Amino acid sequence: MMRKEQEQIEQFLLDHQLEGVVPEPLQAQASILQLKKGDSVCVQGEIIVHLYLLVKGRIKIYKNSPQGRTLILCYKDPVEAIGDIEYIQKKPVINTVEAVSDGAMLLFPYAALDAHGRESAVWMRFLLEVVTKKFYIDTDVSSFQLLHPVEARLARYLLAATEEKVKTKELADVLGTSYRHLNRVIKKLEQKQLICRERGMIQIYNQQRLQQLVEELEGEGSK
Template identity: 40%
Template sequence: MREIIDNERLQLYIRTHQMDAIFTEPLLPHLSLYFFDKGELICSQGDPSQYLYILVEGKLKIYTNSPEGKTLILSFKTPLEVIGDLEYVQGIDFVNTVEAVSPVMMIGVHHRWLKKYGGNHAPLLNFLLGIITRKFLLKNKSMSFNIMYPVEVRLASYLLSVSFVETELVISIKDAANLIGTSYRHLNRVITQFCEEGLIERKRGFILVKDMDGLRSLAGGNIYE
């Protein structure tokens, strides 16, 4: 993570995403712009929550870890999205792990300034309420997705979500199996099936997506987004 000192760019993001009314004038000087590289963690499950982040460019992956060490993907997020909203409202540690799938730009603000200059600002509170309630709906959908849909659909959805820019993907089969909630052996069989159907090509160290439309058809719109 690195802070980008560029007020004009910050203001452009605010205008582009129509957030002018959300922030009070006293709060504006305390907003910062942060850049995260692809693969970098924005936050980890259980870390202390001190900042609220607003995704204004790029794509994020959100996943959770069980006490047994298993990982399960929850969703992928594109702008406009908020990270740390529930944690800010409840005053708790980060609930999930959030990772940059692509280069990411975030607006960040420390909790102390948010409480001081935005704690009673109705447009900001309504904005956070809308974000939080939408997340609960999407979480229910995500959990149902992992339980109800076959591995073929889950893998197609996963590949679509992580290949929104690149078609050559460096993925760990073991990690992917954990993320979509299946076994390494089963996922290997499905990858072989996808190769035979011409959807992907498996090369040493990475997977080449060959048929995005075919993956979309298989996913049937039931993706992690």
């Protein structure tokens, strides 16, 4: 490994307070994957041999059904691990992962994890926390998708979005509904003067009332 790349790896770990988590022998086996927007990190069903650690940029995780339908499960920001469940279970990739912005990932070969990671209690605890957090979030999201109408799911998504404006293009896939039904829901929220849509972008018009709507709809869904 070139010294410059090693220094960059060390800096990424330092930036995310992971310098004491990743064992030094494992750091020495790591490499950097530079990401461009639209790059595919891994594809549903393929076999991978690395643990990917997102340290810069943003990725989306989605699943393709046998019928050809795409369901976007979530977007992830640093620090996020990809391939952790596959490493533990020795299974093919569960979901497709794609970069939605330029960024970087640290790659740790599975063989190096076996050789240098299993004996580190700190590293194994980190890996356990990553996996359990992922299952907790995924279970919460799946339950919400099943128990609540699209109106509540859309409102909750908009309130959680980090951007000031949200693109409508992929929202149907994110929310697990049809584009036609999504448009009806968006129009309904516009009529209530909770959001406004312009040129394919949605912006919250009244955040407080939108939050109240989510609480009301969630309350109805739990009855």
